Amino acid sequence: MTTTAPPAGTRSVPEHSPGEARGPRRPGRIRRIGLPYLLLLPALLLELLVHLVPMVIGVAMSFKELTQFYIRDWGTAPWSGTGNYRLAVDFHGAVGEALLHSFLVTVVFTLLSVSLCWLIGTAAALYLQDNFRGRGVLRTIFLVPYALPVYAAVITWAFMFQHDNGLVNHVLHDQLHLTDEPSFWLIGDNSFYALLIVSVWKGWPFAFLIVMAGLQNIPKELYEAAALDGAGMLQQIRRITLPSLRPVNQVLVLVLFLWTFNDFNTPYVLFGKSAPAAADLISIHIYQSSFVTWNFGTGSAMSVLLLLFLLIVTGGYLLLTSRGRKTPDV
Amino acid sequence: MSSTAEAPRTSRRHPAPSPMAPPRSFLWSRRLFLTLLTGFVLLPVYVMVSSSLKPLQDVSGKFRWLPSGLTIRPYIDIWSTVPLARYFVNSLIVAGTATVCSVVIAVFAAYAVSRYSFRGKRVFTVTVLSTQMFPGILFLLPLFLIYVNIGNATGVALFGSRGGLILTYLTFSLPFSIWMLIGYFDSVPRDLDEAALVDGCGPLGALFRVVVPAAMPGIVAVAVYAFMTAWGEVLFASVMTNDNTRTLAVGLQGYSTLNDVYWNQIMAASLVVSVPVVAGFLLLQRYLVAGLTAGAVK
Numbered sequence: 001m002t003t004t005a006p007p008a009g010t011r012s013v014p015e016h017s018p019g020e021a022r023g024p025r026r027p028g029r030i031r032r033i034g035l036p037y038l039l040l041l042p043a044l045l046l047e048l049l050v051h052l053v054p055m056v057i058g059v060a061m062s063f064k065e066l067t068q069f070y071i072r073d074w075g076t077a078p079w080s081g082t083g084n085y086r087l088a089v090d091f092h093g094a095v096g097e098a099l100l101h102s103f104l105v106t107v108v109f110t111l112l113s114v115s116l117c118w119l120i121g122t123a124a125a126l127y128l129q130d131n132f133r134g135r136g137v138l139r140t141i142f143l144v145p146y147a148l149p150v151y152a153a154v155i156t157w158a159f160m161f162q163h164d165n166g167l168v169n170h171v172l173h174d175q176l177h178l179t180d181e182p183s184f185w186l187i188g189d190n191s192f193y194a195l196l197i198v199s200v201w202k203g204w205p206f207a208f209l210i211v212m213a214g215l216q217n218i219p220k221e222l223y224e225a226a227a228l229d230g231a232g233m234l235q236q237i238r239r240i241t242l243p244s245l246r247p248v249n250q251v252l253v254l255v256l257f258l259w260t261f262n263d264f265n266t267p268y269v270l271f272g273k274s275a276p277a278a279a280d281l282i283s284i285h286i287y288q289s290s291f292v293t294w295n296f297g298t299g300s301a302m303s304v305l306l307l308l309f310l311l312i313v314t315g316g317y318l319l320l321t322s323r324g325r326k327t328p329d330v
Numbered sequence: 331m332s333s334t335a336e337a338p339r340t341s342r343r344h345p346a347p348s349p350m351a352p353p354r355s356f357l358w359s360r361r362l363f364l365t366l367l368t369g370f371v372l373l374p375v376y377v378m379v380s381s382s383l384k385p386l387q388d389v390s391g392k393f394r395w396l397p398s399g400l401t402i403r404p405y406i407d408i409w410s411t412v413p414l415a416r417y418f419v420n421s422l423i424v425a426g427t428a429t430v431c432s433v434v435i436a437v438f439a440a441y442a443v444s445r446y447s448f449r450g451k452r453v454f455t456v457t458v459l460s461t462q463m464f465p466g467i468l469f470l471l472p473l474f475l476i477y478v479n480i481g482n483a484t485g486v487a488l489f490g491s492r493g494g495l496i497l498t499y500l501t502f503s504l505p506f507s508i509w510m511l512i513g514y515f516d517s518v519p520r521d522l523d524e525a526a527l528v529d530g531c532g533p534l535g536a537l538f539r540v541v542v543p544a545a546m547p548g549i550v551a552v553a554v555y556a557f558m559t560a561w562g563e564v565l566f567a568s569v570m571t572n573d574n575t576r577t578l579a580v581g582l583q584g585y586s587t588l589n590d591v592y593w594n595q596i597m598a599a600s601l602v603v604s605v606p607v608v609a610g611f612l613l614l615q616r617y618l619v620a621g622l623t624a625g626a627v628k
Contacts (some may be wrong), residue, residue: 035533039442040454042368042435043504050501051461054472061472125368127360130352138364141371142613147611149562152600156374159389159593161379167377170393171436201370213619233356255462262465265564269583283565286467296471303468310463 055307062300077297084301095289097164099302101277101286109192109281110260113199117256118249120200121207124214126237139212146205154269157198161185161270186271199266203259207252214248215241250321254314261310282306382598389593404598408585411595414576415583418603424492424577425560428500432556433549436504440511441537445523455512458505466565473498474569490572500564503556510555510621514548515541551621554614561607578603 025299060086066072070077124142130136147155159168162185169182185194222240231239264283267275273292275284286306290299381389382404384397408414441529443451488494522544522622523536531539567579582603584594611618 033448036442036446036448036451039438043439043458043508044454044499046435046501046504047461049476050473050498051464051469054469054476055464057472057476058468061475076458120367123363127363138368139614141368143611143615144375144608145371147558147608148604149558149579150605151562151564151582152378152604153374155582155596155600156378159597160374160377165390165393165593167373167393174392186602201374209619233352258463262467264466265562268564268568283465283467286465287470287565288567290467290471296475299467301472302473303465306465307468310465314463 006279007074024092043253058300059304061296062304064297066297066300067295080297084297085305088301088305095298098280099285102280102282105192105278105280106261106282109196109199109279110257113260114253114256116196116200117260118253120204121208122245123213124204124208125211126241128212129215142208143205145202146209148203150265151269153202154198154266156195157201158186158270161194168257187276189278191271191276195267195270195279198270199260199263202266203256207256210248210252211245214245218244225324250318254317257317258314260309351580373437376531378601381594384594386590386592386594389597390590393469404592404594405602407592408599408602411592412581412584414578414581414599414602416580417576420492420571420575421561421577421579422601424495424499425557427492428496428503428560429556431496432500432503432507433553435500436507436511436552437537437542437549439504439508440515441541443508444512444515445520445533445541455509458508462505470565470569473566477570489570490575495566495570495575495577498570499560499563502554503552503559504564507552507556510552511545511548514545514621518544548621550614550617554611554618558607558611577609590613 034210037103062080063081064077065080066077085094087095088099091100128139129190153251160164163169166185168185169179172178173182183190218241222244223236226236252275262283263281266289267279267281267284268287271279271284274288275281282302286299286302290296380395380397383400383402384394385399385403388398404582442448443455459510470531474489477494481487486493488497518541523540526536526540527533531574562579564579567577571577571580582596582599585599
């Protein structure tokens with residue numbers, strides 16, 4: 001423990017593998033070169049089995065006419081060329097129109113949810129920066145939505161949004177008299193807001209956690225210097241805190257975006273197998289197209305289109321946000 | 331990790347980060363914001379706890395803030411309305427096994443990436459990380475087919491079994507775990523494992539006697555993350571399990587498919603299944619925050 005620590009970020013400094021310092025019992029060259037691969041092997045095999053091979057198969061499936069008759073032996077399903085894709089992007093047909101609608105709903109939903117999660121998480125992290133009484137307790141409370149299993153939390157929200165016996169209607173209608181009639185929250189247009197509220201409730205603590213961790217890495221001296229120069233609190237936040245958080249935010253916003261866009265659990269537990277049109281997120285939509293109608297080919301084509309969209313957005317986002325500063329060693 | 335921790339302490343360094351006394355308006359806005367947010371966060375928790383102690387008529391009729399009478403009946407009935415104990419055991423087996431395997435495999439992989447330079451390292455890390463971006467629904471259909479076909483070809487039942495679920499969940503938590511552990515291992519000084527190597531440990535000895543103990547907070551963080559991932563997953567659990575292997579994520583919905591919706595029992599069951607994870611998380615949150623700081627925020 002008395003050794004001097006190397007500077008942070010030694011990851012990119014290569015060629016000093018521990019094996020070289022071993023003296024007489026130095027193992028053979030092959031073993032030394034093979035060791036890292038051996039260590040990686042289990043992870044690699046699992047990634048292949050569960051992530052990469054299924055992805056390749058998924059792409060292949062999207063070119064097949066894969067209905068319930070061919071599930072047991074999917075290789076025998078007839079090729080359909082680009083039929084599934086044409087079906088999915090034919091926005092005048094029923095399937096394509098529903099997919100486009102679901103896609104647009106998901107985009108709006110994701111933008112709103114991510115912005116709110118980021119705003120609330122950042123504000124909470126900033127407010128909890130100073131040491132005051134009850135700060136530790138609040139921090140623990142704020143992490144509860146993140147710690148609760150999704151289904152337990154969302155099922156509770158589903159109870160709160162019930163038409164007859166839910167808390168939300170009781171407060172809005174019976175106690176505050178804001179509505180003429182008790183509203184429906186889990187069907188119809190309101191379901192979008194219900195989903196958004198649950199998603200933000202569930203998602204903001206992650207932003208809070210990450211921003212909090214990021215704030216700890218900002219040197220205090222920066223604030224002191226700014227204060228000496230007469231910068232007020234808001235100015236310190238604008239000139240020091242937010243710019244320093246930029247690399248953290250770059251990753252955070254991307255992760256939040258991908259998680260929210262791909263979220264299946266929340267709508268599935270909140271609405272059950274068939275989500276109302278106003279809250280028909282893309283994951284649920286594809287799930288339904290595949291498992292309810294047993295048409296795996298079209299479902300796969302939709303998944304591949306979704307993946308392409310996410311790849312383009314992620315690539316563009318990283319290019320845009322990394323411009324003008326050194327590429328981070330992620 | 332934070333490079334400021336070692337910065338020389340100056341006499342100007344106060345315990346409070348901001349050297350200026352915060353203005354009054356700031357204190358008020360903080361009080362208001364934090365009060366509202368606490369209310370928002372705790373509202374479902376209150377509903378869950380209070381409803382789980384209510385008699386059935388309280389949760390079937392108009393919502394009541396306070397129960398008409400307290401009862402622990404729901405906590406007794408939840409075990410017989412649906413086979414909750416079986417779901418619980420299934421979830422424990424699946425999440426526990428997936429966590430242990432995931433942590434061990436992630437430790438090996440992260441050690442290789444952190445300490446060795448080899449061909450394909452960059453490809454490996456980028457590929458593994460980018461799988462995080464893929465929608466679960468994309469894997470669901472092919473994985474379903476792969477497991478069914480492996481079952482048909484070899485007789486190893488992956489589909490519908492706990493084994494298939496364990497395999498799936500442990501892979502789901504791998505990318506983030508590896509990423510976090512690389513960051514953590516990088517912060518463990520190399521001199522430490524080199525000293526161990528000089529003392530005659532093999533590379534694995536150095537890993538388990540020196541690096542792993544030094545990176546314990548990161549490993550705890552990864553374990554908590556892996557367990558939470560497996561415990562809370564719904565999509566694959568709903569497709570890949572049968573009556574015997576059903577986990578809590580799916581089983582909990584059994585209370586609402588019956589004629590009567592036993593909301594008090596649903597709330598009691600939700601609370602019971604949340605306790606292991608929430609308690610574990612809150613006990614270990616310090617490590618998780620530290621692990622995130624080292625691994626994710628660099």
